[in-house]
Amino acid sequence: MTTEPGRKTAHLTHIAEPPGVAPGTGYTQVVTGTGRLVAVSGQVAFDEERRLVGTGDPKAQARQIFENIRRCLAAAGADFSDLVKLTYFLTDIGHLPAVREARDEFFGDIPLPTSSAMQVSALFMPEVLIEIEALAVVPE
Template identity: 35%
Template structure:
């Protein structure tokens, strides 16, 4: 059985998918982009602000699902420019304290709405 997780505190999906799905003790969170959930506007004030918005969007979904960043076991970071890795990594790292999740970071040619960063996560959900 699967449970669909959605919250108004993170941007609504821009396609036929859910913000997150819980199944088999895991939570699969769809990739989040730097979109402000209140306005629907994409954050364009720099990669650091974009990364913060992405992490806040992820946080809202995690909270709705009853988990937190400590429960994340795997992340995937998509960047349109690997030169922004250090700034994104600094923001990303500030949301974790220890026992960091597994992760990969990949450069892609484009992301939805022409954003520069997207992050998806998998977490344990008891």
């Protein structure tokens, strides 16, 4: 999924290829906008009863995480089109393709936000493979 340089989505502008910067793969280089900031704490693959979904399955965990992010955004009056930044924490960077597949299921043709991905030695539980935090900007 790619975005066009300067593509606008309501109150946000996605700049996929700033002059002199290599284009990103699977993310947008710059997102600007105006409105109210919404910060979503790092989400893991817990269901509403704090049971881990997808033990040993990074794609199942990523799907649950994006569902949790969707619910958090909705509680703040936002949705995926309002996201400006996703930060991925992975216990194995090899899980990134599964995370991107799950993300794309939720995003559809919405322009992608900026993002960072890092491999970490561990998260707070050994069974948790992925944690994702999000920033959104909602129009006033």
